[in-house]
Amino acid sequence: xxxxxxxxxxxxxxxxxxxxxxxxxxxxxxxxxxxxxxxxxxxxxxxxxxxxxxxxxxxxxxxxxxxxxxxxxxxxxxxxxxxxxxxxxxxxxxxxxxxxxxxxxxxxxxxxxxxxxxxxxxxxxxxxxxxxxxxxxxxxxxxxxxxxxxxxxxxxxxxxxxxxxxxxxxxxxxxxxxxxxxxxxxxxxxxxxxxxxxxxxxxxxxxxxxxxxxxxxxxxxxx
Numbered sequence: 001x002x003x004x005x006x007x008x009x010x011x012x013x014x015x016x017x018x019x020x021x022x023x024x025x026x027x028x029x030x031x032x033x034x035x036x037x038x039x040x041x042x043x044x045x046x047x048x049x050x051x052x053x054x055x056x057x058x059x060x061x062x063x064x065x066x067x068x069x070x071x072x073x074x075x076x077x078x079x080x081x082x083x084x085x086x087x088x089x090x091x092x093x094x095x096x097x098x099x100x101x102x103x104x105x106x107x108x109x110x111x112x113x114x115x116x117x118x119x120x121x122x123x124x125x126x127x128x129x130x131x132x133x134x135x136x137x138x139x140x141x142x143x144x145x146x147x148x149x150x151x152x153x154x155x156x157x158x159x160x161x162x163x164x165x166x167x168x169x170x171x172x173x174x175x176x177x178x179x180x181x182x183x184x185x186x187x188x189x190x191x192x193x194x195x196x197x198x199x200x201x202x203x204x205x206x207x208x209x210x211x212x213x214x215x216x217x218x219x220x221x222x223x
Contacts (some may be wrong), residue, residue: 015040016136017216018129021143022178022189023092024150026158026200026208030143031125033209034216038123043115045126045133046095048108051076053094061096066104073107089158089165089173097101097178099127102186111134113183128187130195139219141212142191145200147174 017034021027027045035042055072056063063069069212085091098104105128112133116122124133130140151171158165181189191197200208 007024014119015138015220016116017121017123017139017141018134018137018192018195019123019125019141019143019212020127020130020189020195021145021200022127022150022181023096023126023174024154025143026153026203026205027125027141027143029205029213030141030198030200030208031123034212035123037209037213038121038216040121040123041115041118043112043122043124044123045108045129046113047081047086048073048076048111049095049099049104050091051080051083052104052108053098054083054086054091056098057091057094063094064101066101069098069101069104070107072102076108084161087157087161087168088196089163093143093173093177096180100180100184100186105132105186127181127189130192131190132187135192138223139216140192140195141215142195142197143200143208144197147171147178149201150174183215201203 005072017040019027019031028046031042031044034040052072053063055075056065056068061068108134112124116124126133130137130142137180148171151167151174154174155165155167155170198208198211198215202210
């Protein structure tokens, strides 16, 4: 009985939380906070594609050069994921182009799945975590927010980094990225059938975190 109980507790600890959503919806912040709350590891999968895009730009290659992009994906070094330039608008726009290349996504699938499988548990955020990378994740959250709200948040983030930002242009870019993400052939942005939708439009950070934790706890209670 004791061993059975311990095994059950161990199984409970090995949880994968998948968070998906469009650009600037707040999924990255929620991912970090949930990982801290539960003591899990966190992976912002968008950083992976940003890192690939940065490598291509740094080497002067075209973003649509499939062979070069795949080579960059295979040569990724996680030590570089903290580079401040990865947060820039320029790299974000480039990553949206690179991430639409099916072979690049294929090259990065195993990297993400290996991360997700490690103990004690993991939180991954991106655009295809619950549908492609971790379709068997115990918790799937699809974060949405009004495009104008997202544009305002993204503009404030850019200004805080000392970058110039025109909110109207940021909104136009977000709408363009949404369209590209939803309609790409490889792993389009969409909610998994069993995902919990979290509308983050009118929630501050703490409110969003509380809502996400409530979703996780509801799932854990059912387990």
